[in-house]
Amino acid sequence: MGSLAAIVAKDLRLLARDRVALVFILIAPIVVICVAGFSLASFYGAGPSGQTAYELPLVDEDGGELAAKIGEQLTAEPRVHVRRVATRAEAERLVRDKRAGSALVIPAGTREALARGESPRVLLFVDPVKYLERLNVRLEVLRARDELAAAERSRVVTELAAQRAALREQLEALDATLARGREQLAAAEQGVQGERARAAAEVRAAFESAAARVRSDVARQVDAQLEALGARVDAEVAARAAAVAAPAREYLAALADARTKFEAWFAELQRLADRRADRIPPPPEFPEPPPGLTRALDEPPPRVTLPADLGIRIELPAPSLPSAAPPEPAVEIERPSIAIPDLAIPGAALAVEEVSVSGGPPTINTFDQNVPGFSVTFLLLGMLLGVSLGLLDERDWGTLDRVRALPVAASNILLGKLASRFAVGFAQMLVLFAVGYLLFDISLGPQPWALLLPIAGVVFAGTAFGLIVAAGARTRDAVLPLGSIVIVTMAAIGGCWWPIDLEPRWMRTLALAFPTTWAMDAFNDLMIRRRGVEAAYVPTGMLLAYGLAYLGVSLALFRRRMR
Amino acid sequence: MVSAAAPAIAVDGLVVDRDGRRILDEVGFAVGPGEIVGLLGPNGAGKTTTLGVLSTLLRPSGGSVRVAGYDVVSHTKAVRAAIGRVPQDIALYPRLTGRENARFFARLRGLKAAAARRAADDALASVDLLPRADDRAATYSGGMQRRLNLACGLLASPPVLLLDEPTVGVDPQSLERIVTTIRAQAANGAALLYSTHHMDEAEQLCDRVVLIDRGRVLATGTPRKLVASAGVELRVDVATQAALRDGWLAGLAGVRVLESDGPQRAGRHDVAVAIDSLELAPRVLERASGERATVLEFRVQRASLHDAFLALTGRASRD
Numbered sequence: 001m002g003s004l005a006a007i008v009a010k011d012l013r014l015l016a017r018d019r020v021a022l023v024f025i026l027i028a029p030i031v032v033i034c035v036a037g038f039s040l041a042s043f044y045g046a047g048p049s050g051q052t053a054y055e056l057p058l059v060d061e062d063g064g065e066l067a068a069k070i071g072e073q074l075t076a077e078p079r080v081h082v083r084r085v086a087t088r089a090e091a092e093r094l095v096r097d098k099r100a101g102s103a104l105v106i107p108a109g110t111r112e113a114l115a116r117g118e119s120p121r122v123l124l125f126v127d128p129v130k131y132l133e134r135l136n137v138r139l140e141v142l143r144a145r146d147e148l149a150a151a152e153r154s155r156v157v158t159e160l161a162a163q164r165a166a167l168r169e170q171l172e173a174l175d176a177t178l179a180r181g182r183e184q185l186a187a188a189e190q191g192v193q194g195e196r197a198r199a200a201a202e203v204r205a206a207f208e209s210a211a212a213r214v215r216s217d218v219a220r221q222v223d224a225q226l227e228a229l230g231a232r233v234d235a236e237v238a239a240r241a242a243a244v245a246a247p248a249r250e251y252l253a254a255l256a257d258a259r260t261k262f263e264a265w266f267a268e269l270q271r272l273a274d275r276r277a278d279r280i281p282p283p284p285e286f287p288e289p290p291p292g293l294t295r296a297l298d299e300p301p302p303r304v305t306l307p308a309d310l311g312i313r314i315e316l317p318a319p320s321l322p323s324a325a326p327p328e329p330a331v332e333i334e335r336p337s338i339a340i341p342d343l344a345i346p347g348a349a350l351a352v353e354e355v356s357v358s359g360g361p362p363t364i365n366t367f368d369q370n371v372p373g374f375s376v377t378f379l380l381l382g383m384l385l386g387v388s389l390g391l392l393d394e395r396d397w398g399t400l401d402r403v404r405a406l407p408v409a410a411s412n413i414l415l416g417k418l419a420s421r422f423a424v425g426f427a428q429m430l431v432l433f434a435v436g437y438l439l440f441d442i443s444l445g446p447q448p449w450a451l452l453l454p455i456a457g458v459v460f461a462g463t464a465f466g467l468i469v470a471a472g473a474r475t476r477d478a479v480l481p482l483g484s485i486v487i488v489t490m491a492a493i494g495g496c497w498w499p500i501d502l503e504p505r506w507m508r509t510l511a512l513a514f515p516t517t518w519a520m521d522a523f524n525d526l527m528i529r530r531r532g533v534e535a536a537y538v539p540t541g542m543l544l545a546y547g548l549a550y551l552g553v554s555l556a557l558f559r560r561r562m563r
Numbered sequence: 564m565v566s567a568a569a570p571a572i573a574v575d576g577l578v579v580d581r582d583g584r585r586i587l588d589e590v591g592f593a594v595g596p597g598e599i600v601g602l603l604g605p606n607g608a609g610k611t612t613t614l615g616v617l618s619t620l621l622r623p624s625g626g627s628v629r630v631a632g633y634d635v636v637s638h639t640k641a642v643r644a645a646i647g648r649v650p651q652d653i654a655l656y657p658r659l660t661g662r663e664n665a666r667f668f669a670r671l672r673g674l675k676a677a678a679a680r681r682a683a684d685d686a687l688a689s690v691d692l693l694p695r696a697d698d699r700a701a702t703y704s705g706g707m708q709r710r711l712n713l714a715c716g717l718l719a720s721p722p723v724l725l726l727d728e729p730t731v732g733v734d735p736q737s738l739e740r741i742v743t744t745i746r747a748q749a750a751n752g753a754a755l756l757y758s759t760h761h762m763d764e765a766e767q768l769c770d771r772v773v774l775i776d777r778g779r780v781l782a783t784g785t786p787r788k789l790v791a792s793a794g795v796e797l798r799v800d801v802a803t804q805a806a807l808r809d810g811w812l813a814g815l816a817g818v819r820v821l822e823s824d825g826p827q828r829a830g831r832h833d834v835a836v837a838i839d840s841l842e843l844a845p846r847v848l849e850r851a852s853g854e855r856a857t858v859l860e861f862r863v864q865r866a867s868l869h870d871a872f873l874a875l876t877g878r879a880s881r882d
Contacts, residue, residue, distance in 0.1 A: 002670055002673070002675065002676075003670060003671050003673070005670075006667055006670035006671060007671075010656065010659065010663075010667045013658070013659060013663065014656060014658050014659065017658040017659075017699075018658060397653075397654060397655065397656065397657065398650050398652045398653065398654030398655075399654050399655065399656055401620055401650065401654065402648065402650060402654040402668070402715070403668075403671060404619075404620060405618040405619060405620055405643055405646065405648045406643055406668065406671040406672055407640050407643040407644040407671075407672065407673055408671045408673075
């Protein structure tokens with residue numbers, strides 16, 4: 001382990017002091033990524049950042065609002081840089097001189113034709129060589145057209161809706177006016193009824209008042225007559241009673257005196273009878289004068305009571321009121337039915353909504369492809385230089401033989417080289433991805449740490465590949481052509497420089513034999529398609545398998561050379 | 564473990580074939596602990612191949628090769644642990660500092676971090692590079708790189724050192740330092756196999772030399788013994804203003820041209836001539852003067868290992 005660590009440390013020191021190598025593995029890829037990122041942007045349409053916008057000359061022969069709107073629409077699109085030119089000849093010249101891939105002409109009368117309901121055509125000058133630019137510009141023009149049509153349709157629909165709403169409001173105002181009229185009529189009718197009731201009440205009250213007065217006068221006169229009659233009856237009764245009472249009172253007094261005398265006689269008798277007194281039968285009782293008689297003699301004669309109600313009824317004829325006229329029927333005002341027709345929606349162009357099945361955005365940052373692609377390319381080139389040329393350097397310096405003559409296993413020499421280059425390659429990839437993230441805002445996917453899997457896989461495969469080249473190429477002159485041809489082929493076919501989908505099917509099948517293909521598949525899944533770590537499992541496994549296979553081959557080659 | 568009795572390096576009947584061609588043919592020699600043995604030979608002689616087999620980088624086609632008592636084929640790891648290899652070409656990481664290079668190779672020798680730090684500093688100190696230890700190797704001069712290259716082979720004091728022309732292109736100061744370091748390693752008991760083109764260096768440094776050419780061992784022994792066995796005792800160096808024509812010594816017995824350099828600089832041509840006896844020296848001077856090529860310098864000296872080397876391997880240029 002000590003010798004292995006020493007070899008790793010030595011290789012890292014050598015690399016750290018090799019400015020050319022540092023420039024190659026860090027600066028060169030960044031420069032190439034910048035160049036490629038900007039220049040290859042058209043593979044994905046122009047970059048959304050606007051840094052790679054297409055030049056689009058625009059000629060407005062129509063001079064109308066339409067051209068202005070198209071111009072505004074395209075100007076707002078960062079993928080296109082609209083340049084207004086005066087004539088179609090000038091626009092054509094710009095395309096012919098390759099200063100623009102396409103030029104848009106809006107012929108005179110376009111707006112009027114549209115207003116007449118016709119379908120006018122705009123003119124797009126194109127350079128057939130600039131195929132992608134032509135397609136992308138055409139797409140942008142069509143998109144602008146669709147957006148303008150959608151905006152116009154939206155405007156018409158809004159206007160119709162506003163008119164319909166205004167009509168509805170007017171009808172509602174009319175209905176409200178009618179309702180108010182009906183209410184006022186009802187109120188007037190109620191007023192008439194009230195006046196009539198009030199008049200009847202007044203008549204009835206006047207009659208009742210007169211009737212009460214008559215009844216009062218009659219009762220007063222009857223009462224006075226009765227009072228006089230009673231007084232005369234009372235006087236007559238009193239006179240007759242006084243005439244009877246005097247002889248009665250005298251008789252009663254004589255009777256009371258006789259009784260007193262008898263009682264005294266009987267008491268004397270009993271006394272005289274002494275012991276025989278009890279044998280004397282009781283004397284007969286003197287009758288007591290009736291109390292009523294006594295009371296009648298003591299009291300004045302009762303007054304004659306006159307009946308309180310003589311039962312005199314005075315009936316007055318009820319006043320005759322004019323009968324209330326039957327209410328007039330209410331005035332019914334009916335609004336004729338006015339139906340507001342349904343809003344007629346003008347037909348619209350069929351819109352296409354792109355839905356990314358992976359959840360990622362439909363348009364991508366060019367650098368999401370270029371940063372991993374060129375990082376892998378320069379990783380492999382770095383491995384070629386670092387491992388293959390590194391071993392050749394050691395041979396040229398004589399240190400390889402010197403180390404071989406030391407008591408250290410040959411496998412340790414290779415493993416040390418492998419480990420140090422793996423560490424450097426891993427760091428190189430991390431730095432390049434970090435630069436991509438900071439400078440070009442590349443996506444790191446939903447799980448940025450998942451990128452470590454394919455990075456580790458491709459670094460391992462690349463390192464082992466460098467060992468193969470080192471073992472197979474005996475001279476520096478053989479390393480560069482052999483290694484660079486293989487690396488360039490693997491990078492290009494593997495989708496490092498352009499999307500692999502641009503390649504024909506047979507080439508894509510062939511590409512499966514290259515580790516670069518699996519690495520880019522994993523990076524595209526994680527970064528562009530925004531998939532989770534599970535998307536990296538199979539590609540990383542394939543990369544590790546390639547690495548192990550390369551390692552086995554390289555060890556076999558080295559053993560053969562060492563013999 | 565290297566026993567005192569057994570040689571640290573024992574090569575016997577070593578054969579290496581490559582692509583149907585025999586590179587080494589029955590090569591045999593031995594190096595004992597504390598001994599410095601020079602492996603000499605012209606380009607393509609098989610020196611580097613021999614060192615490659617000894618350092619386990621090449622498999623022998625035949626013969627027996629043992630290092631520190633271990634067979635290089637069956638005990639590769641043990642052999643690698645026992646050797647310190649200093650390759651002919653500088654084998655360093657130019658973007659690492661001297662200390663980082665040394666520590667890295669020390670770690671790969673199996674030392675723990677702390678031990679590797681100590682071993683690296685010791686090795687750098689031994690080649691006098693500590694003051695520049697934290698500078699990148701790429702900024703070192705050629706001589707400093709050679710010293711660092713050597714230091715990285717000396718880490719952890721291996722019992723066997725395989726040095727493949729470690730002094731190529733170094734200045735005298737660096738050469739002196741390298742030689743001193745190598746001697747110190749031998750003094751500490753290491754067995755050194757030292758491949759070089761510099762005969763004077765081998766003559767000064769090596770206890771013994773093994774001279775090989777075209778994959779075969781031509782001679783072994785001490786430098787003096789090798790010179791003697793080559794039949795070269797005296798040599799004459801002649802510098803003339805104009806080139807001497809071919810056959811200028813024709814008819815003169817007991818002399819032969821050892822080497823003839825082209826014009827080293829304008830108006831000077833050097834020729835080395837072996838003479839069997841001192842009496843032949845004036846005759847050579849006469850011949851050179853008679854060629855109307857003004858003699859600028861004339862020197863008579865004892866033959867060296869260099870002369871013996873040329874005598875044994877010939878004057879023809881090698882690929």
